Amino acid sequence: MGARLLAGLKKLQQKHSVIGDVRGLGLFIGVEFVKDRATKEPAGDFMGKLEQLAFRKGLLLLGCGKSTIRVAPPLVLNSYDVDKGLEIFDACLTELTR
Numbered sequence: 001m002g003a004r005l006l007a008g009l010k011k012l013q014q015k016h017s018v019i020g021d022v023r024g025l026g027l028f029i030g031v032e033f034v035k036d037r038a039t040k041e042p043a044g045d046f047m048g049k050l051e052q053l054a055f056r057k058g059l060l061l062l063g064c065g066k067s068t069i070r071v072a073p074p075l076v077l078n079s080y081d082v083d084k085g086l087e088i089f090d091a092c093l094t095e096l097t098r
Helices: 002-015 044-056 079-096
Strands: 019-025 028-036 062-064 068-071
Touching: 002 019, 002 028, 002 079, 028 044, 044 062, 044 068, 044 079
Parallel strands: none
Antiparallel strands: 019 028, 028 068, 062 068
């Protein structure tokens, strides 16, 4: 499930320019948000908005550092959970970057 989640987040990175980096191992993944990929300036204000919107949509995210979301789901995660989480994450990113 970790490989599935990481691959899904990397696809979202290609779709959303606000994602500067996706890194991790297994189910412990960090998604870093930037104002500009070239300068890699942290987008801390964006991260807070994303946490709140995702929570309202049923996805619990945890900020880490200035502009990174820590993705650390339970180990009993299945493919439906991964796909649903990615779907909600994508919807939130789309809504916030309009």
